[in-house]
Amino acid sequence: MPKEVVPETERRRRKPTKGGVVLSERLIVETAMRLLQQHGKEGLSVRRLGVALGADPSSLYRYFRSADDLTLAIADALIGRAMRGWKATGDWRTDLRDLGLRIHSAYLAHPQAAVLTASRVSGRANEIDADESILGVLRSAGLPDPEAVRIYHAFIDQTLAFAALDAAGLALPHSARAADEAVWQATYARLPATTHPNIATTAPLLIARMNDSAYPTALEMLLDNAAATLVRARRADPGA
Structure with a gap:
């Protein structure tokens, strides 16, 4: 049976981690989002998150029942940022x-x-x-x-x-994104009207949009x- 996650006011660490920070749900979520931005989803793990926070990875389970629970908190944080103000x-x-x-x-x-x-x-x-x-x-x-x-x-x-x-x-990696974006100019714009009349006619508009x-x-x-x-x-x- 998973451990009960208690309210944050009741589970906040009284002492800073060895990295000098006091853990909180918000700090964990923000750090997780930063790791995702830097390394992608493959780079987000409880171990890596613990290292980034300077905390024992097991301490994160006082805030989240599982890695999936953390994922849901990240989802909610994104919506919160959208609604702010x-x-x-x-x-x-x-x-x-x-x-x-x-x-x-x-x-x-x-x-x-x-x-x-x-x-x-x-x-x-x-x-x-x-x-x-x-x-x-x-x-x-x-x-x-x-x-x-x-x-x-x-x-x-x-x-x-x-x-x-x-x-x-x-x-996507920058090179892959740039290659995808170039396809409209490099491929679609060069299709002949004899075989692809609709694409050929609208190619400038397609490239623009x-x-x-x-x-x-x-x-x-x-x-x-x-x-x-x-x-x-x-x-x-x-x-x-």
Whole structure:
């Protein structure tokens, strides 16, 4: 049976580690994110984390039940960074756009951590607060609850899917990323119209767009759909 993880106020070390720091959940998570940034997921281990913190690796289990528990804490920390300082303006479209771009940007700032965590559901405080805020924006716009949940589902999955996709590209070695980006100019732009008329015709446009994230465009498409849904809902129930 795994050990019970007690509240941080009850498990904080009274003495600094040999590295001169006092362990805390926040410090462990921030150090883990730094190791991921420097070495990728293969470089993150309890042993390496203990060395970076100047602490016995076994002491980390007073804060996290397992390495997977730490992964969920990292996921929640990314969401917390995205939501830091966010305030609703009262304009649902502006607010939803801002939330999406904030989450996407927070993940791209830590691509290795994003690749590791974008598919996870932590059930932790920051994630719950973000979900509450997104649903609040949609419901306050006047969307019926089934439509609010439908759009919430598409919104959060779309945001995290693009975050994972774009972060995976950023996490590649520089040489591999540069080679991928060059393919549009080196290969697609040279395809003849006789065999690939559609690519040949649109090649300049493809080159201009395809190395940038499509998330802002996809987000606007989702917002357009939400706006159309809201119009239909108001027509169906003018008194709502």
